[in-house]
Amino acid sequence: MDKRYRAGLFRDRLAEAMATKNMTRSGLARAAGVDRSTVGQLLKDDQPRLPNAQLAADAASALGVSTDWLLGLTNRPETPGDIVAAALSLSPAERSAADDQLLDWHHEAAGYKVRHVPATLPDILKTKKMLDWEYDYIQEPRLSEAYSAIQDQLAWLTSGVSDYEIALPIHEIDACAAGTAYYEGVDRDIRHAQLDFIAQQCDEMFPRLRVFLFNAHRVFSSPVTVFGPNLAVIYVGQCYLAFREVERVRSLSAHFDWLVKEAVVDARNVAAYIRSRIDGEGG
Numbered sequence: 001m002d003k004r005y006r007a008g009l010f011r012d013r014l015a016e017a018m019a020t021k022n023m024t025r026s027g028l029a030r031a032a033g034v035d036r037s038t039v040g041q042l043l044k045d046d047q048p049r050l051p052n053a054q055l056a057a058d059a060a061s062a063l064g065v066s067t068d069w070l071l072g073l074t075n076r077p078e079t080p081g082d083i084v085a086a087a088l089s090l091s092p093a094e095r096s097a098a099d100d101q102l103l104d105w106h107h108e109a110a111g112y113k114v115r116h117v118p119a120t121l122p123d124i125l126k127t128k129k130m131l132d133w134e135y136d137y138i139q140e141p142r143l144s145e146a147y148s149a150i151q152d153q154l155a156w157l158t159s160g161v162s163d164y165e166i167a168l169p170i171h172e173i174d175a176c177a178a179g180t181a182y183y184e185g186v187d188r189d190i191r192h193a194q195l196d197f198i199a200q201q202c203d204e205m206f207p208r209l210r211v212f213l214f215n216a217h218r219v220f221s222s223p224v225t226v227f228g229p230n231l232a233v234i235y236v237g238q239c240y241l242a243f244r245e246v247e248r249v250r251s252l253s254a255h256f257d258w259l260v261k262e263a264v265v266d267a268r269n270v271a272a273y274i275r276s277r278i279d280g281e282g283g
Helices: 003-021 025-032 036-042 053-063 080-087 100-108 128-134 142-158 170-178 188-205 246-261 267-280
Strands: 088-092 114-117 164-169 209-214 224-227 231-235 239-243
Touching: 003 036, 003 053, 025 036, 025 053, 100 142, 100 224, 100 231, 114 246, 128 142, 128 188, 164 170, 164 246, 170 188, 170 209, 170 267, 188 209, 188 267, 209 246, 209 267, 224 246, 231 246, 239 246
Parallel strands: 114 164, 164 209
Antiparallel strands: 088 239, 114 224, 224 231, 231 239
C-alpha cells in the first residue's frame, strides 16, 4: 500500500474511532502521553502522517481498537482478544429444552438450514410423556416451560422458516424401541408413541425436515448444531461451545455432511425404518 494512502487511511480511521469513542484531541493526547499538537498533526487533511509504532499502539489502546486496523492492515477494528472472544465463546447450558439461549440461536438462524446432531432423540420431536420421564427431576413450572419451548420450536419448524436436518445414531431408535440403554425403564407405550410421532413428523414435513440415521460403530459425532452459515454450537454438558468464525462453522457443516453421506438409512426411508422397529417389538 502506498505510504500516502496508508497515512490518509490512518487519519480517517483515527477520526472515526475518536468519534465513536466520543474522545477529543486533548483526551487522546492525554491517554497516549503526547502533546495535543501531535494528535492534531495526525489528523491534518493536507499533510497526513503516520505515527511511530509506540504512538500507534497507544492510540489504538486508548480508543479500544486494534493497531492493525488503524494502520489499514485489517478491516476488523476489534482487538485480537475481542476477535477471539467473538469467534469462540462458552455459555451455560440447561439440561432442558427451555434454554433461552438455544431458542435465541434458532431464531437467529431464521431463513437458513439448521443441521443438528442430538445427544438423544431430538428434543424438537419429543412427546410430552417422554419429556415427563426424561425430566422427572425438574419441578414445575420448569417442566411446563420446557414442553412449551419445544412446542414453539416445532411450530417454528412447521412454519417453514428454516429447513431442518437431523443426523441421529441408529442405535437411539433401536434402544428406544426395545427399552434398552438410555430408555431402560420407560413404559413401552410411551416409547412406541414417541417413535410413532417422529415417524409421523418425518412423513408430514419431508423435505423441510430430513432425518438421517448413521451407524455410530462406523462414524461418530458429539452433539452439535450448525445454525446456518455463521454459527455452530457443540454441546458439552454444562455449557455450549459456540463458534462464529466462518472457517470453523464450515468445518462443522462439512462434518455434518459427512454424517449424512455415511447414513445407513436415508431421510426418505427413516419413517418406514422406525415403524419397522415398533412392529418388531410388538407395537
